[in-house]
Amino acid sequence: MPSLFHHEPSPTAPHIDHVHPHAAMPGGEVALHGRNLGAPNASTDALPSANIGDTPARTTFSRSSQAILRIPEGSISGDVVLHRNGEASNPVQLRVAVPMAENLHPVANPAVDLDGNVYATLSGSRGQQMPVSIFKIERDFQLRPFVRDLLNPTGLAFDPDGYLYTSSRAEGTIYRVSPGGAVSTYAEGLGLATGIAFDRDGNLFVGDRSGTIFKIGKPDSMGASGEIFVFATLEPSFVAYHLAFNDAGDLLVTGPTTSSNQAIHSIDRDGNITVFYQGLGRAQGMAFDVDGNLFVAASLHGQRGIVRVTPTREATLAVSGPNLIGLAFLEDGNATLATRDALFHIALDIEGRRLI
Numbered sequence: 001m002p003s004l005f006h007h008e009p010s011p012t013a014p015h016i017d018h019v020h021p022h023a024a025m026p027g028g029e030v031a032l033h034g035r036n037l038g039a040p041n042a043s044t045d046a047l048p049s050a051n052i053g054d055t056p057a058r059t060t061f062s063r064s065s066q067a068i069l070r071i072p073e074g075s076i077s078g079d080v081v082l083h084r085n086g087e088a089s090n091p092v093q094l095r096v097a098v099p100m101a102e103n104l105h106p107v108a109n110p111a112v113d114l115d116g117n118v119y120a121t122l123s124g125s126r127g128q129q130m131p132v133s134i135f136k137i138e139r140d141f142q143l144r145p146f147v148r149d150l151l152n153p154t155g156l157a158f159d160p161d162g163y164l165y166t167s168s169r170a171e172g173t174i175y176r177v178s179p180g181g182a183v184s185t186y187a188e189g190l191g192l193a194t195g196i197a198f199d200r201d202g203n204l205f206v207g208d209r210s211g212t213i214f215k216i217g218k219p220d221s222m223g224a225s226g227e228i229f230v231f232a233t234l235e236p237s238f239v240a241y242h243l244a245f246n247d248a249g250d251l252l253v254t255g256p257t258t259s260s261n262q263a264i265h266s267i268d269r270d271g272n273i274t275v276f277y278q279g280l281g282r283a284q285g286m287a288f289d290v291d292g293n294l295f296v297a298a299s300l301h302g303q304r305g306i307v308r309v310t311p312t313r314e315a316t317l318a319v320s321g322p323n324l325i326g327l328a329f330l331e332d333g334n335a336t337l338a339t340r341d342a343l344f345h346i347a348l349d350i351e352g353r354r355l356i
Contacts, residue, residue: 014089023095025321053078097344106338109285109326111156155196167193194240207241244286254283285326
């Protein structure tokens with residue numbers, strides 16, 4: 001027997017089929033797709049309202065089949081419900097990033113150690129000495145100073161022994177930092193050194209934003225760097241180079257320019273350069289998942305966020321949000337997202353490719 005309390009939805013009630021993308025930062029926008037999502041008379045009626053969980057959210061555009069929802073500050077992950085003409089839609093889940101650490105200045109991806117602690121820079125403008133250079137964000141989101149007195153730390157990467165490496169774009173220097181925070185000089189004379197990444201053999205690659213990708217041979221038993229030589233040459237970037245390796249051992253490189261049709265380049269082990277994907281705006285930090293999908297902080301079709309590029313070169317927006325410059329995957333399907341002044345935490349149900 002049907003329940004006495006079951007009611008079929010009104011034929012005029014809004015219905016959400018899906019949300020794109022499924023995840024967003026505060027300040028980002030997502031599109032609700034479905035039916036009856038617009039005002040009955042767009043010329044006279046107000047836009048429909050919405051909630052994300054208990055938080056009111058504003059629609060910035062609506063028509064019958066689509067509504068654009070702006071994610072307000074203070075939102076957390078929850079069900080989106082659209083309200084129109086006194087009727088509510090079905091709930092659809094949306095993942096929302098929450099603040100993890102503030103008052104930072106990342107200029108590249110955060111780094112993650114084997115214990116799940118996250119590291120980010122307080123880089124400052126070029127030539128500006130900040131009181132703390134690198135912070136450690138523990139798993140409980142406690143923010144602790146880790147390194148002081150480094151000028152303009154930029155790229156971050158861990159080696160298999162738990163040492164953190166950082167570039168200085170002011171000095172063209174790579175520093176090696178012990179797990180206890182002791183700093184030593186690893187390599188010098190690398191131009192405007194920005195993004196860094198290790199390959200599977202322990203060689204360190206450094207992006208000089210004036211157009212050179214350097215390769216530094218793996219360290220010896222005393223921690224001294226190996227031979228340094230030019231691995232490839234690309235177009236200069238006015239911001240930074242960002243580097244990431246895929247499972248095949250190819251080096252992926254972004255170097256933001258003023259173009260909205262920017263390419264991600266792929267460099268094979270022999271230094272041959274090809275275009276991996278073209279069509280992004282100001283592409284920056286990158287990370288791979290275990291399925292070979294590339295995630296990059298960039299604009300796609302004018303919308304900023306984290307873009308997913310599949311191995312077959314199909315691009316979609318995975319996370320919507322302003323000011324994103326990088327990301328790193330954490331355990332249990334989570335990720336940390338870096339803006340120009342903060343880190344955010346978000347559950348994406350994506351397993352990242354291990355970097356250590």
